[in-house]
Amino acid sequence: MPLTPLHQEFVLHFGEMGSRWGINRTVGQIYALLFISSEPLNAETITDALGISRSNTSMGLKELQGWNLVRLKHLPGDRRDYFTTPDDLWEIVRTLVAERKKREIDPTLTKLRELELQGPAGDDYAEARIAELREMIEMMTGFYAEMERLETERLVKLMTLGGRIAGLIDKATGLFPTLTKRN
Known part of the structure; x- marks a missing residue:
């Protein structure tokens, strides 16, 4: 499967970005190739298209499956595994x-909670910073849980409101100053 210049550029970029996202270059390239392929691809096709080893392809596909980012498909009359993205x-x-x-x-939140449960360590500043970080992460995860429950259409509407929401918050803060915590 020869890659078009568009495919090549997209795949190479995702490979470069992979290391910044905490995955290796090859995994990023495999994902990019699957993402822009109109049909599911088997490991042999991926290996040939990217010029990588079969073992790299196999390990990359397993990692992507572990992240739930690729789907396994079977085609009628073909015993090979095919892969695609949602x-x-x-x-x-x-x-x-x-x-x-x-x-x-x-895991970070779990560790912060464990550190707090150990009790006073004699370093008030460090203990306060750990508590502050835990509280912030708990707030963020609470917000995430609320956003996760939204249907996609509502989430998109919320995101498109963007700065207007901040404006509403500013207005509400001005009307109800006791509702906000000031430092």
């Missing part, structure tokens, strides 16, 4: 956010 971009974004939360935020 068509719904919002489903992909929601999956990415959920997986990052599970892998990065949740």
Whole structure:
């Protein structure tokens, strides 16, 4: 499967971005190729298109499956496994956010709670900063949980409101100053 210049540029960019997102270059390239392919691809096609080893393809596909970012498909009359990405971009974004939360935020929150449960350590400043960080992360995860429950259409509407929401908050703060906490 020869890649068009558009495909090549997109795949190379995702490979470069992969390392910034915490995945290796090859995994980013595999995902990018699957994302822009109109048909599901098998491992052999991916290997040939990207010029990578079969073992790299296999490991990359397993990692992407672990992140719930690719789907396994079977085609009638073909015993090979084929892979594709979800068509719904919002489903992909929601999956990415959920997986990052599970892998990065949740363990950090657990550790912060454990540190606080250990009791006073004699370092008031560090203890206060840990508590402050835990509270902020809990607030963020609470907000995330509320946003996660929204249907996609409502979430899109909320996001398109953008700065107007901040303006409403500013107006509400001016009308009800006791509702906001001031430092």
